[in-house]
Amino acid sequence: MVGIGDLHYLHSNNYEDRIDRSTLASMPYLSQLLFARSTPLPSLPSQLGHTLTGRSITREDPFYYLRDLTNPATSEYLQQERNFMSRLEGTLEEMRDELVAEFRARIPEPDESYPTRRGSYEYFSRIEPDLDYPIHLRRKIGGTEVETVLDENAVAQNHDFLGISGIAIADDEHTIAYGVDFSGDERYLLRIGHLVDGVVTIDEEIPSTSYGFVFSNDARQLLYTRPDDTLRPAVVLAHSLGSDHSSDVVLMDEKDQRFYLDVGRTKDRNLLVISASSAITSEYWLLPSSGELGAPICFRPREQGLEYHLDHINGSFYLMAAHDGEEYRLFTVQDRLAPWEPFFELPNDDRLEGFEVTPLGIVLQLRSVDRTKLTYVAFEQVGEPAGVEISGDDAAVTSVLLGNAEPTATTIRIEETSLAMPATLIEIDLTTLERTILWQQRVLGGVDTTNYLTMRGYAPSDDGTLIPVTLVHRRDLTLPAPTLLYSYGAYGEPIDPGFSTMRLSLLDRGFVYAIAHVRGGGELGRQWHDLGRLEHKPQGFQDLRSAADWLVDNNISNPSLICLRGASAGGLMVAATLNLDPSRFRAAVLEVPFVDCLTTISDPDLPLTITEWEEWGNPIESDIIESLMASYSPYDNLKAERYPDLLVTTGLNDSRVSYWEPAKYVAKLRLLSPLTNVALKIENEAGHMGASKRTEVYQNEALVEAFLLAACTPSEPG
Template sequence: RSLAYLFASSASFTTTEVRYLPAREPAAPWQVLLAREKDHEYHVDHGGALFYIRTNGGGRRNFRLVAATVDDPRPARWTELIPHREDVMLEDAEVFAEHYVVHARQDGLIGLRVTQLRDGASHRIQFPEPAYDVASEANAEFRTSTYRFRYQSLVTPPSVFDYDVVTHERTLLKRTEVLGGYDPSRYRTERVHATAPDGTRVPLSLVCRADTPRDGSSPLLLTGYGAYGLPYPVLFSSTRLSLLDRGVTMAIAHVRGGGELGKRWHDEGRMLKKLNTFTDFIACAEFLVKNGYTADDRLVIEGGSAGGLLVGAVLNMRPALFEAAVLRVPFVDVINTMLDESLPLTVGEFEEWGNPKIREHYEYMKAYCPYTNIRAQPYPAILVKTSLNDSQVMYWEPAKYVAKLRALKTDDHPLLFKINLDAGHGGASGRYDHLREIALDYAFILTQLGHAG
């Protein structure tokens, strides 16, 4: 943004190495800011005579912000600007000529804090709803007092604001139009917490019609992901209104393995702690039933890719807890996929799932792998979807999963398998084809909920 330096970064899931070059000296040799080291990720921005470095070295997993002079950026010369905090994930830092903006996630929610460089004064940008998502826009200008961001929630459509970092005034520039006379006051959103078996508080984000009762009579669609340290975003969806207007509550389980509560939240749901992802999700489902948001004969679950792994695992563990399930391009054959190093993602993801050629990793994967753990028991109604050209989760994974499930399950509930012969991992790419895919999912969900009364 300052146009003074070029940065070249190479990274894995757990390490980073950054090289830098003065923009005015394009023929100069690239310099390594900090050599790659195990379990150290860092990100660099520039302003004035300083590099601003967001780093999680030294076991400070949730990152801290330090400054280093461009002439001598060695760690011994770093000055700490924002310390590491166990309960706050420092996700980003954007540097401008006279201020910087940090993105910090606490209890799963992103906050924006502005700090003035001249005196260190800082303030937080406030947001009105209990569950929301906020992200920066391009903000390409270095010398500016305006910061542009995009705000949305399960109720509020995507809204672009300009924020004056000096006067603290915000100006709405654009809000995505929702056709059909959409009125956000007809809906309500909540942020609640379930308790996992080990006592961990797991956040849930919910949206429903404002008049939805809390007596267990309402159907509910619960989704989750819990992998790669990625927070499940709390985003607006106009297509979701089709379910909400039919009385269906939508809930997101922010389970371990994601990034909602920082790096340690990810650590507690990957490798040899992956089972926490599944027990968190089950705890969320039980919380929703116990507290009257729904009942087990009105509870549908869904997930895609690694979220499909989540759904497949909990179906084996607690099939009677759910009325129906939707699995999209699901990663359900964990052991065989992670044994095949010819697949494009396998080796790079040893840091997420483990390497089954290591006995300890193999035995742990075997305990939760959805395909491996299918057994002779009743399962709820299930829709499994995949794509022939998926390069991330090969189509034969869900195909063999469905075949084994059909052979072993002891119920007569529907088990549907749909394969898109033209699409990849993200499903149909055309706008209307994508909407048709969503319509199929919703038709299946509503049909099963109709069977539940």
């Protein structure tokens, strides 16, 4: 057998000339053979001199011009990448189609959600066979007649992409609003109309809105957010229904570019709220929920490093708040001007993540060490040592607080799931704490979920810190085995274990699936986030590599067959880890990866850059941050070494990680490492969230799994 490093390439700009055909039959893995059969590879794009000058660092970027889609050289290069990807997909088509068929066979069609009560209706959604989008429905409580609230398939007609920013129905139960995005750039056309007998009539449209919008109680006004040029929700406006939107009243115009604005309503529906939030600071403003709105009243002026989140019920405010990276604590106050009083002191190992107020008490979303936990604290029990835990104690099971849409409800809904357990919807009666299973995700196709084993282990990182690793595989799998290791590690976002019917196809073909809960995420609270952001960002890369080592050391993973996967900031995590040791891994999938981070974070004119400085640091003002980012930026640190087989994805309309980041990354990798097998999948009609059509989601996931299977399958000679 001839190893990859023995392949012979000519120093030609024509990649087709670089392959010694005599070696094709002896390529050790199927993916290498398929890459070779997909030639000609894209020609290297032109290298144009472009100097990037920072505070103390000067960099040369030969592919900087790829950000210009009007440049014919850019269009030509991207088209060559599309053509190559199309040929590679052709070699994987049979396996992809087989996987798609498996995905669909496991999903009941039609597939219907469990109803949620709100007002005099219960609301649910249904996905019909051969349709790409859900149909949102409702029926009267106690009734049988179902009426359509919104059919996303009808909205998407004649469009290749559809994003819905949300659906709001006013308390009159007939006035409706929803936002539509037909490009993927997350700038929405807000439609307002009325719903009668299952038919929505659109009365008004407001262009260029963002995600947040909420009706006043009397359905006379709608508060909504508008993005600025960088797509930051920067303005809150009040629209009087039936009036020209050009006369809408500006309630708040946030000039500090670190802050996002959002709108909502308190649980008791007595107040409308405007929130202004950066990564580490927040502020709330209050408005009456009916009648004349007047000017917003600040609940507590922003204070750098103070984060708080509030709700209101039974005449009192309840808040979770934290200073300067400390863990959240729970407070209460009746008058916004009065001092906050501690409401409930958590046990030492518990960290507060969220809460839901009810007439009887508060349900807390917690983390206890590294597991999710739900605790109920009745108002009449405040002052007692502890609340009542209403979730299990298995670290591999995720317990999620879903809440309840009705302010007078004395029940609460939660969801429990794991990598091996389908999502289960549970309702808890807060008067008796009795649990009722309302619904469990159905899995068809003869799947027996007891055939899968999930567990959590702890990998010592380079500094001795134990990194949680959650994994799943078939009980009858012989270990060590090929492994897909997933990671994110940013923004304090936890990657909690959850069930996936599509992942079963990979498990059934002999894979282990694992999640590395690296620092930078929120799996162990706010400090876990702080230990992996700003100047500590590189720690996450060491954690991910250590997780891979632990899987090998414990005879779980085949050391030659470990694959990585990450998306967006997780794509940076994976790509930076690859740069530490390019030969360590068999394959990697980088989805919309943030790989040119130093260039992007240094450009305040790009969407969302300024708001990102509290996560990554500001290289414009700090030599330390600039030097640090230059040391780990995946694009800037690519090596002239063979990398694992790579599948990289991007969307032309991505407003969060611009298409040119993955495109430049692939171009530079082709230049420096012609031995590396890499493919760039470009979504022409999508943004950061990828394809919106259900069929395309299945196909894209099947392509990823087919790629990983080929990467870990020995090629047959001949």
